[in-house]
Amino acid sequence: MALRQCDSAHCSGADAQLNEICKQEGWPVGHPVLTRDAQGACVCTCSCLAFGTPVEDGGGQPKAIEAYVVGDEVMTAGADLAWTASPVVYSGGTDGPSRQKFAVLVRYAETVLVVTSDHLFLLADEGSPLKRADRLAVGDRLVGRDGAPVAVTGVHIGDFIAGFHHIAATSKEPVGEDLTGHLLNTNGVVSADYTVQLYARTADVAGFSGSAHDRLPVVGSPEYVERYGGDCLAAPDLPATFDGSVAVRTAPVDVPGETVAAGTFVPAEATRIQVPPHACAFLPPDVARARQSAPKRAFNDPLAREWTESLISQHRPFYPEVTYSLDWASNEVNAYAWVENGVRRVDIKGGLVRDLALELEGISLVLAHELSHHYGGPPTFPGGLSCEGQADFFGVRNVMRRVWFGEAYVNTAVAAIAQMAAFFGVADSPTAPGGNAGCNHPEGACRVATYYAALDLRGKPGCAG
Known part of the structure; x- marks a missing residue:
């Protein structure tokens, strides 16, 4: 799924069609548009x-x-x-x-x-x-x-x-x-x-x-x-003598659901999401900290953000009761699920999305895991959200099977599991280790084995709790 920038001559020749597509689909400048050049699949964008x-x-x-x-x-x-x-x-x-x-x-x-x-x-x-x-x-x-x-x-x-x-x-x-x-x-x-x-x-x-x-x-x-x-992440402090020949307003806060006026600059930090301490995390703190130093895509990598926002749009019709967010400005390597004032929430952090080990398929599995905290059933934490091993199992067995149609489900799940094995630094193997994590996060090898069991319609491994 990792794609390269197309040859410049190809993008130049395709510019008229590229901009026509973006206009008709409502895509912003910088949106990665898939196409092909002489070397195969690639991406064109524009800047201005x-x-x-x-x-x-x-x-x-x-x-x-x-x-x-x-x-x-x-x-x-x-x-x-x-x-x-x-x-x-x-x-x-x-x-x-x-x-x-x-x-x-x-x-x-x-x-x-x-x-x-x-x-x-x-x-x-x-x-x-x-x-x-x-x-x-x-x-x-x-x-x-x-x-x-x-x-x-x-x-x-x-x-x-x-x-x-x-x-x-x-x-x-x-x-x-x-x-x-x-x-x-x-x-x-x-x-x-x-x-x-x-x-x-x-x-x-x-x-x-x-x-x-x-x-x-x-x-x-x-x-x-x-x-x-x-x-650089905050709103600029415009002086009283600011030259208004370029119409720019700044938004210190980006409120979900509110219309932001044209000419407004929304600084990166305005999109930050505060996660409560009781939220269920995709990764335990020690693993999240360890992945912090792993290779990452650029902060302004368009593909990773588009993958995630498109996946959220794809999952929303199936699980409309959930409020989704992508905290792109965060460098934290994690994702969360929680209930706040009766509202189900799923939040994915930018540091996880930018991790080079994950692509669209792996991010899809993360999203399925977080949704499964809400819908995966018992065993559950005291607050009612599904335990970690159950979220792993239900996410691949039910959520991904529901969202991805036909062979796309199998292809997506297999690619996602391979990416997760690389992410956890374990073998891409269906063999489950021993032990029992209870309601907590299983070790990486167990999580990979749990994904395979869900894909193959076998029972949840004992190590997953």
């Missing part, structure tokens, strides 16, 4: 600027990014910042506001710019002319239209309620090392057009090295927070 971003037109006047159409003139430059009017050769984006995930809000010079994670900015520092938005940090220096350095005073990651748009200038062909015709004046700072964005995904462009960027911490990740602090 938020609606309302002023981009200097061919006459030297600011014009909202979404107002550009093919044939318009836009002011462009190369690394030498010699500005000239050039034709717009591509213009596309969303039809209107939607929730754009992993948007990066950059503060500078008493204003802000909101972009998708892989938007490229020109830097004033020699040796690294382009830098992705999701690697920016306070202290970096952007470049103003006149070449003067512009200090970054804040970098924040979250969701942005807005439309997003991108344009390509001059040509769709691979760009030269000097970037001539492909740099734009975006709200007072210089950034790359869509052509550069596209080719930079799979190849080095004008000094931009994707492999070097991969070694930099992603905004919001534990490594980034350790190096630069946790302000």
Whole structure:
């Protein structure tokens, strides 16, 4: 299920169809769209600027990014910042506001710019002319239209309620090392057009090295927070002198069920879910702590988040009484089930979803386990939720069998069990060990054997309680 980014030429050629699909399905910019190139299955996405971003037109006047159409003139430059009017050769984006995930809000010079994670900015520092938005940090220096350095005073990651748009200038062909015709004046700072964005995904462009960027911490990740602090997860503190030419409001709290107005930036920490102490956890504390240091996907990895949100949507019609949440901003490796004020809750933490050992199938098993705490029956904890071994057994035997149709159930379950064996660091074997965990978490080998027993319609192993 792990998929690579498609070849840049393929994504470029498919861009019109890609954006048409996203518009019709209501998918936001950055949503991974499955397709194929010459090497097989892969993913295309797009990246761009938020609606309302002023981009200097061919006459030297600011014009909202979404107002550009093919044939318009836009002011462009190369690394030498010699500005000239050039034709717009591509213009596309969303039809209107939607929730754009992993948007990066950059503060500078008493204003802000909101972009998708892989938007490229020109830097004033020699040796690294382009830098992705999701690697920016306070202290970096952007470049103003006149070449003067512009200090970054804040970098924040979250969701942005807005439309997003991108344009390509001059040509769709691979760009030269000097970037001539492909740099734009975006709200007072210089950034790359869509052509550069596209080719930079799979190849080095004008000094931009994707492999070097991969070694930099992603905004919001534990490594980034350790190096630069946790302000990147919070709402930006906009000064009284804030330049409102880019319409941005911030939401300190994201209330489920409430409509968030267009132009609102929802910081990552606003989506955090507080789990009560009595909740049933997928992992015991010692195992959860041990998995904390296991390899993880990037904080802004789109596939892992889409897998989980799609799985929640898939399970909700079968178990509509449950309130589901994905606490993406959390680095905790766990998932929980509990009842609060009569409401059944299931919460999945971002650290678990980002664990490299798990893919869609493994996350599906985790979700089935947590639902089984609510519906798996006895034996139960004193509060009425099913014990851990019973949740393992009922999750694969009943929940997954109900949600996945036909052979998809067997294929999904087999893949999920293999991923769980890797996750627990045990053999992928149906042989159950001895012992009896009672109502507590069985050891990893027992859990894998329990999954196989449920799949094969055998009785629950004694080790599972």
